[in-house]
Amino acid sequence: MPKSSTPSRLAVRKTYKLYVGGKFPRSESGRTYLVDGDNVALASRKDARDAVVAARAAQPKWAGATAYNRGQVLYRIAEMIEARRAEFKALGVSGAEVDATVDRWVWYAGWSDKIAQVAGNANPVAGPFFNISAPEPTGVVGVVAPPSLLGLVSVIAPAVVTGNTVVVVASNPQAAITLAEVLATSDVPGGVVNILTGSGAEIAPWLASHDDVNALDLSGIEDAGLATDLERAAAGTLKRVLRPVSGVDYTEDPGTGAMTALLEIKTVWHPKGF
Amino acid sequence: MFEYAPAPESRSIVSLAPSYGLFIDGEFGEAKDTFKTINPATEEVLTEVALAAPEDVDRAVAAARRAFQSWSARPGSERAKYLFRIARIIQERSRELAVLESLDNGKPIKESRDVDLPLVAAHFFYYAGWADKLKYAGFGPDPRPLGVAGQVIPWNFPLLMLAWKIAPALATGNTVVLKPAETTPLSALFFADVCRQADLPPGVVNIVTGAGDTGRYLVEHPDVNKVAFTGSTEVGRQIARSVAGTGKRLSLELGGKAANIVFDDAPIDQAVEGIVNGIFFNQGHVCCAGSRLLVQESIAEELLASLRRRMATLRLGDPLDKNTDIGAINSRAQLDKIVELSEIGSTEGAERWSPPCELPDRGFWFAPTIFTGVTQAHRIAREEIFGPVLSVLTFRTPAEAIEKANNTPYGLSAGIWSDKGSQILAVADKLRAGVIWANTFNKFDPTSPFGGYKESGYGREGGRHGLEAYLA
Numbered sequence: 103m104p105k106s107s108t109p110s111r112l113a114v115r116k117t118y119k120l121y122v123g124g125k126f127p128r129s130e131s132g133r134t135y136l137v138d139g140d141n142v143a144l145a146s147r148k149d150a151r152d153a154v155v156a157a158r159a160a161q162p163k164w165a166g167a168t169a170y171n172r173g174q175v176l177y178r179i180a181e182m183i184e185a186r187r188a189e190f191k192a193l194g195v196s197g198a199e200v201d202a203t204v205d206r207w208v209w210y211a212g213w214s215d216k217i218a219q220v221a222g223n224a225n226p227v228a229g230p231f232f233n234i235s236a237p238e239p240t241g242v243v244g245v246v247a248p249p250s251l252l253g254l255v256s257v258i259a260p261a262v263v264t265g266n267t268v269v270v271v272a273s274n275p276q277a278a279i280t281l282a283e284v285l286a287t288s289d290v291p292g293g294v295v296n297i298l299t300g301s302g303a304e305i306a307p308w309l310a311s312h313d314d315v316n317a318l319d320l321s322g323i324e325d326a327g328l329a330t331d332l333e334r335a336a337a338g339t340l341k342r343v344l345r346p347v348s349g350v351d352y353t354e355d356p357g358t359g360a361m362t363a364l365l366e367i368k369t370v371w372h373p374k375g376f
Numbered sequence: 377m378f379e380y381a382p383a384p385e386s387r388s389i390v391s392l393a394p395s396y397g398l399f400i401d402g403e404f405g406e407a408k409d410t411f412k413t414i415n416p417a418t419e420e421v422l423t424e425v426a427l428a429a430p431e432d433v434d435r436a437v438a439a440a441r442r443a444f445q446s447w448s449a450r451p452g453s454e455r456a457k458y459l460f461r462i463a464r465i466i467q468e469r470s471r472e473l474a475v476l477e478s479l480d481n482g483k484p485i486k487e488s489r490d491v492d493l494p495l496v497a498a499h500f501f502y503y504a505g506w507a508d509k510l511k512y513a514g515f516g517p518d519p520r521p522l523g524v525a526g527q528v529i530p531w532n533f534p535l536l537m538l539a540w541k542i543a544p545a546l547a548t549g550n551t552v553v554l555k556p557a558e559t560t561p562l563s564a565l566f567f568a569d570v571c572r573q574a575d576l577p578p579g580v581v582n583i584v585t586g587a588g589d590t591g592r593y594l595v596e597h598p599d600v601n602k603v604a605f606t607g608s609t610e611v612g613r614q615i616a617r618s619v620a621g622t623g624k625r626l627s628l629e630l631g632g633k634a635a636n637i638v639f640d641d642a643p644i645d646q647a648v649e650g651i652v653n654g655i656f657f658n659q660g661h662v663c664c665a666g667s668r669l670l671v672q673e674s675i676a677e678e679l680l681a682s683l684r685r686r687m688a689t690l691r692l693g694d695p696l697d698k699n700t701d702i703g704a705i706n707s708r709a710q711l712d713k714i715v716e717l718s719e720i721g722s723t724e725g726a727e728r729w730s731p732p733c734e735l736p737d738r739g740f741w742f743a744p745t746i747f748t749g750v751t752q753a754h755r756i757a758r759e760e761i762f763g764p765v766l767s768v769l770t771f772r773t774p775a776e777a778i779e780k781a782n783n784t785p786y787g788l789s790a791g792i793w794s795d796k797g798s799q800i801l802a803v804a805d806k807l808r809a810g811v812i813w814a815n816t817f818n819k820f821d822p823t824s825p826f827g828g829y830k831e832s833g834y835g836r837e838g839g840r841h842g843l844e845a846y847l848a
Contacts, residue, residue, distance in 0.1 A: 170502075170822075170823075177501075205457075208453070208457065209509075212456065212504060212506065212507075212509060215502060215822075215823050216505060216840070219839065220514070358512065372797055372798070372801060373797075373798040374801040374805060375802050376799050
């Protein structure tokens, strides 16, 4: 947290609030918690539900945008992060991690109009039919993010690039909300990414059991018992659950798994004949 | 038809130097000889460009060879970011480049602004994203670049064809020497400036302007590993012969004589729009133009009446006017060819029709034209005219339509108009062409592979498949 070093002028401090539906509300609970001397909004169950409503509302339009357009929007985010390099570094993120974070957005931006070409295909069915399988986003994804900035973008980008919208519980609140400011000043429609600061253990169960959440990414849950409980809760609506083996190295090539786990494959048949 | 007031796009956004050199190893340099490039709408000289001699091509290939080592060794993610930069700069300069393209080529600003330039930027954007994902593209776990690519492009979509060539080549780690067409060298030279703005390392992209000899010398250069050519089938054949036995990789995107098939259940108004777009888009200077209309006999009369009505509303004239539909023919030579083949059409017995259409006094112009009563033996049904000239044939059954559509040495594209999905797909299966448009025509997208069957060439540009032409 940058404090003013000029004695003659008092710095204006930032208030760290939630990011829901493209806006920065305080927690409806009125709660905050102290992080590095800052009061940060402590999200509640109600905030999580509001965020799901915002994510659901934004999802059809976001998924309906062309892949090219989503790619442009993601690339724009990379440009905006690059521009806030100093701010992230002041929050203790290393220069190398900012580099990797920008490059990660660029990597996923490029996937927007390619994932269907890698994860979909024409099927040579034994009959006079045109038959093609293509991926579609699964819908609203609840995400418990890992603590690093690189980890945070490595769980958000693969979900949203294909047209999902997300409700993210972030455990590095200042970096996460600074990222939210990046998103708010890019071209990402409000509600596509919603960021709640607070406790994964407190919020995640509400996301896991929420009927209007389609998938759950548990990358940030360290406690194996809790993760299993969440998987069990997610089974109620048969949510897709992404639970990486612990100790993911976010600096490595992320592969396509984080994207494909949050995709549905739709196959279309059509007869051929005169 | 009511009158439109003139709506000229300002050309002041383009600032042309009195002369342009060759772009080799990151620098613009002089050449011994030069030639002039003109605005085909006015025959006004726009500027002078260098005529590359063999030793200039040698220098360009040597620069590309030197650059290849470090360019191909760079991580894909770094190459990607150069290409993203190029895409962004093109987006920012797109109006300037669109006006430039219309000046040098003669195409309507509406097309250069709304079709060419957006596709150019999108193409770089698309292939930028592949640069760090090549192992996912389905060409093996560690696909490698080929080396130096010698690329020769045509005059009909100068900057777009450049994008189709350079974007996949660079994304895959190759370096390039590109020769733009003799009559449209300018947008490639402006692209060289875009490369400089993007801080692209010297030698990765080299632009040599010149005529046919320059292109021939480039594709026959022993230190070129890959040849990519878009142009006429005749030149394509010569290149294939010269490349034979050298081990060079070759991709060719050549001529076409596309059938646009209209069935009796097609929505007529939409089909007419598609026919007009198919043959009059870009003055018919389109290798995949729908130059043979195959219409089912039972609706031929109604459709042709509607087509004639629609053609009478096309506006021909100043390419920089935002309301212009049909611009100038790109060159005197091309105009002569169109005139000649059209005369042959009449001589061979087809019936010629054009709407009343005033042609400007200066420049190269040809009114939109259709020929009816065309048979498969007519030269205007067999040869690529590459102008705003449509040959109309009829058919009775789907089998006859397919037979006629395939009765050509070409196989680049085809169109099908019908309300019955199963019929569209069944006909598409039987057409020997690389791109089939159904109830639309002349659609292009960087994600969608483009290229021909038979004598329309080989290899694909665009899409995942477009990577293959540049990978070992």
